[in-house]
Amino acid sequence: xKKLVILGAGxxxxxxxxxxxxxxxxxxxxxxxxxxxxxxxxxxxxxxxPFDTYKPEDVKKSIDEFIPKGVxxxxxxxxxxxxxxxxxxxxxxxxxKYNILILATGTKTAPGExxxxxxxxxxxxxxxxxxxxxxxxxxxxxxxxxxxxxVVHITEMPIKCPVAPLxxxxxxxxxxxxxxxxxxxxxxxxxxxxxxxxxxxxxxxxTYLLNDKxxxxxxxxxxxxxDGANGKIVDYxxxxxxxxxxxxxxxxxxxxxxxxxxxxNELNYVPTDKNTLQTKVKENIFALGDCTDVxxxxxxxxxxxxxxxxxxxxxxxxKGKELKPDFDGHANCFIETGHGKALLIDFNYEFEPVxxxxxxxxxxxxxxxxxxxxxxxxKLAFRWIYWNMLLPARKLPFIxxxxxxxxxxxx
Amino acid sequence: xxxxYAGKTVxxxxxxxxxxLSQWNAAIAMEIAKEEGVELTAKHFEVLSYLQDQQRKEVxxxxxxxxxxxxxxxxxxxxxxxxxPLKIASKMAGIPKPKSCI
Ligand SMILES: Cc1cc2nc3c(=O)[nH]c(=O)nc-3n(C[C@H](O)[C@H](O)[C@H](O)COP(=O)(O)OP(=O)(O)OC[C@H]3O[C@@H](n4cnc5c(N)ncnc54)[C@H](O)[C@@H]3O)c2cc1C
Numbered sequence: 019x020k021k022l023v024i025l026g027a028g029x030x031x032x033x034x035x036x037x038x039x040x041x042x043x044x045x046x047x048x049x050x051x052x053x054x055x056x057x058x059x060x061x062x063x064x065x066x067x068p069f070d071t072y073k074p075e076d077v078k079k080s081i082d083e084f085i086p087k088g089v090x091x092x093x094x095x096x097x098x099x100x101x102x103x104x105x106x107x108x109x110x111x112x113x114x115k116y117n118i119l120i121l122a123t124g125t126k127t128a129p130g131e132x133x134x135x136x137x138x139x140x141x142x143x144x145x146x147x148x149x150x151x152x153x154x155x156x157x158x159x160x161x162x163x164x165x166x167x168x169v170v171h172i173t174e175m176p177i178k179c180p181v182a183p184l185x186x187x188x189x190x191x192x193x194x195x196x197x198x199x200x201x202x203x204x205x206x207x208x209x210x211x212x213x214x215x216x217x218x219x220x221x222x223x224x225t226y227l228l229n230d231k232x233x234x235x236x237x238x239x240x241x242x243x244x245d246g247a248n249g250k251i252v253d254y255x256x257x258x259x260x261x262x263x264x265x266x267x268x269x270x271x272x273x274x275x276x277x278x279x280x281x282x283n284e285l286n287y288v289p290t291d292k293n294t295l296q297t298k299v300k301e302n303i304f305a306l307g308d309c310t311d312v313x314x315x316x317x318x319x320x321x322x323x324x325x326x327x328x329x330x331x332x333x334x335x336x337k338g339k340e341l342k343p344d345f346d347g348h349a350n351c352f353i354e355t356g357h358g359k360a361l362l363i364d365f366n367y368e369f370e371p372v373x374x375x376x377x378x379x380x381x382x383x384x385x386x387x388x389x390x391x392x393x394x395x396x397k398l399a400f401r402w403i404y405w406n407m408l409l410p411a412r413k414l415p416f417i418x419x420x421x422x423x424x425x426x427x428x429x
Numbered sequence: 430x431x432x433x434y435a436g437k438t439v440x441x442x443x444x445x446x447x448x449x450l451s452q453w454n455a456a457i458a459m460e461i462a463k464e465e466g467v468e469l470t471a472k473h474f475e476v477l478s479y480l481q482d483q484q485r486k487e488v489x490x491x492x493x494x495x496x497x498x499x500x501x502x503x504x505x506x507x508x509x510x511x512x513x514p515l516k517i518a519s520k521m522a523g524i525p526k527p528k529s530c531i
Contacts, residue, residue: 254507
């Protein structure tokens with residue numbers, strides 16, 4: 019019996035378990051998936067928790083609901099990977115030998131990386147919404163907040179779902195208008211990038227949104243420390259931005275397991291071939307989702323495209339054939355713009371987001387890079403698709419892992 | 430696109446970043462520095478040559494990784510190349526504009 023072990027039962031690990039259990043014969047391959055967590059969170063829903071749009075139960079289910087039959091789920095913290103002996107060691111000392119290892123341990127916030135972020139003011143005037151706890155603490159704060167300076171802030175790149183902070187700013191604008199207190203709130207968006215979006219084409223096409231919503235932007239800001247007592251964030255160049263309420267995206271880092279195993283980069287991301295998804299650590303170790311260093315968006319949609327390609331490559335690897343360099347960096351994201359509207363962007367390693375129609379050339383029905391109500395419904399439908407289509411690895415109709423160029427205006 | 434720096438014609442992209450590192454020399458770096466309002470010292474050149482080494486090794490650069498390089502810490506990096514140091518330093522080093530990927 020050969021052994022395939024998957025580390026992490028979040029979005030990417032669960033999808034891989036679903037794909038591979040369908041493809042690998044049960045008499046030849048034992049599949050094990052390991053995770054320390056009980057709940058499986060729908061992380062894109064964290065964006066809506068602070069505004070009371072989603073309830074906690076909308077975003078939280080149990081991990082084991084999604085692990086397919088015939089896959090063994092182990093609930094324990096992973097201590098270390100010993101690549102030389104092809105062994106994974108858990109916190110309780112148990113060891114698992116593997117023939118093939120798949121890394122899917124994701125990325126998480128590390129608020130301890132910036133001086134003054136964690137401490138007295140954490141969850142009092144400084145919040146994150148990238149964790150379940152943070153999103154709920156912020157919800158409680160917003161329910162009672164009387165207004166003042168709201169600063170939405172990205173600490174450093176890369177972060178997962180890079181558009182989420184901007185969406186937060188847009189939704190906050192809507193939220194305060196609805197509460198009849200927008201005139202009491204000043205919204206500033208502070209980013210280490212040179213513009214609001216990570217992609218230049220987006221910045222050019224969409225900066226009007228910030229102006230329309232009266233959101234100020236402070237670009238090129240690399241935070242050095244946070245002064246909670248005086249309510250300001252300070253950058254390495256000495257620039258200061260004052261806040262009454264700071265909503266920050268802390269540094270995102272891969273799990274420390276990678277540092278303990280000596281296989282991560284300075285942010286604990288695992289060096290991985292950006293097209294085949296084989297790691298540079300060892301030929302029988304593969305990685306997908308947020309835990310890799312590939313220069314693609316860290317997003318669930320990306321993990322979905324990667325899972326289809328990696329499944330094929332694992333089958334090729336087992337047959338001793340050459341891997342296909344098929345992952346092209348394809349990402350596909352809805353961006354909430356507030357007031358019941360959203361944008362949709364589609365891009366890859368090579369092409370920036372462009373205008374056009376999706377998924378059918380010329381027909382749509384979704385418009386790329388243009389605000390619409392339909393896109394907003396698309397974003398809300400994504401939650402259903404996530405639980406019912408993505409995690410069980412059902413084929414999504416019409417959407418291919420490689421980016422389609424038809425129906426798009428590339429000039 | 431092409432541009433003349435210090436009497437030498439070099440290939441550049443639309444934002445003025447060199448497209449071929451092998452065309453780079455110290456005089457070019459000094460002219461770009463002047464455009465950016467920075468006076469280059471030996472320490473600046475130490476950083477530029479570190480960036481070039483990383484580029485040749487195809488290692489993606491970040492402010493954090495430079496802070497851990499042992500060449501400069503982040504604070505010094507900002508003092509040497511104020512405001513958006515990675516972008517400015519990359520331009521002077523003759524390497525492509527850092528991709529804030531994603
Ligand atoms: C606020 C927010 C909004 C988002 N919005 C969108 C969106 O609109 N669209 C989109 O496509 N994506 C979105 N994302 C991103 C998306 O949620 C992630 O990209 C996706 O979940 C990544 O999947 P993953 O499997 O790589 O990591 P995860 O789903 O985070 O799973 C990693 C798992 O590994 C486990 N693990 C890690 N280390 C260990 C260890 N040492 N021992 C045991 N277990 C371990 C963890 O417990 C976890 O269950 C959003 C994310 C956030 C935070």
